[in-house]
Amino acid sequence: MSSTSVNIVLRAYDQFCPLILGAIDTPGFDFDVRFRAPLSNEFPEGIHGGEVSFNRYVMARANGDDRLVGLPAFVLRGFRHRNYIVRRDSPLESLSELKGKRVGSNSWSDTGTMWARAALREAGVEVGDVQWVIGHLDDKIRMKPKTPFDVEPPHGSTFLAGDQTLMDDLRAGTVDAATTAFMPPSVYEVGGEFRRLVRDFRAAESGYHRRTGVYPAFHIMAVQRSFAETNPRAVLALYDALIASWENWWLKLKNFGEASPWAIEEAETMIRDFSEDTPPFGLDKPAHRTMLAAMCHEQYAQGLVGTAADPARLFSDFEEIAKAAGR
Structure with a gap:
């Protein structure tokens, strides 16, 4: 019996390596x-689906663009209190202290920076309370090329010239803090010139999770609508394969969690504190629905969209496919 070929883009996260390695039937x-392959919400010729920016996907839905059919598979998640950087000698210690300050960002439409601003707002600092500076982070971490899914930063934002970087401005003291998806190497250096703004970010993020019920999702899986309409069984097979890969990884993590000294403790933290977020699939758990509602609200509150997307409709196409298949 012949098999249907399905070409997807997905980073080699630990939990999906079983699928990548062919260990999933x-x-x-x-x-x-x-x-x-690079990630994009616009799939090139020959790619049926893949990992996409959740923020850009939801913004597209809010604006009536339904070219992609999203799967409720939250393949990349995380918190963003940890992703604010200051100079080591900075007197700043918390997100609430950023009101009125100059804060750099090397992306405005990425999901991570959207959630970083959500954390800021939850700390009492509105987007308009900050003087935003937009530019390259450093010589290696550059701004991404603008896509049709992106929106402009707020009116009044400062844009750095091509040869300037946020880390240089941070070093010079002309920027008070910066937020970015990936930490520059100096943040990990003992006694390096930069540090995280929130030193005990685990405590801050745990508190955020307790107060809001939100464990932010950054990326989801999606497929081209034309592919979903002609190959609905492949869409469900992809979803099932992702779940099977995650379960394979989860079992091995619990049995052989030795990649770091306390990896097994992290697994137990997920079981104890993130039971409604584990595994990261589906819409039946209240925690996932809470996160979707928060994302739609944040996009509107931050001025990314003129009308908020309906969280109940973000994955309605996938739900219809599943229902038609008796799932």
Whole structure:
């Protein structure tokens, strides 16, 4: 019996390596996972689906663009209190102290920076309370090329010239803090010139989770609508394969969690404190619905969209496919 080929883009996260390595049985479907391909919400020729920016996906839905069919598979998640950087000698210690300050960002439409601003707002600092500076982080971490899914930063934002970087301005004291998806190496250096703004970010993020019920999702999986309409069984097979890969990884983590000294403690933290967020699939758990509602609200509150997306409709196409298949 021949198999249907499905070409997807997905980074080689630990929990999806079983799928990438061919350790997941997918009868009737042959998944070619391009884990080295760049991520984009616009799939190139020959790519049926892949990992996409959740923020850009939801903004597109809010604006009536339904070219992609999203799967409720939250393949990348995290908190963003940890992603604010200051100079080591900075007197700043908390997000609430950023009101009125100059804060740099090397992306405005990324999901991570959207959630970073959500954390800021939850700390009492509105987007308009900050003087935003937009530019390259440093010589290696550059701004991404603008896509049709992106929006402009707020009116009055400062844009750095091509040869300037946020880290240089942070070093010079002309920027008070910066937020970015990836930490520059100096943040990890003992006694380096930069540090995280929130020193005990685990405590801050745990408190945020307790207060809001939100464990932010950054990326989801999506497929082209044309592919979903002609291959609905492949969409469900992809979803099932992602779940099976996660479960394979989860079992091995609990049995062989030795990648770091306390990896097994992190697994137990997920079981104890994030039971409604684990596994990161589906819409039946209240925690996932809370996160979706928060995302739609934040996009509107931050001025990313003129009308908020309906959280109940973000994955309605996938739900219809599942219902038609008796799922």
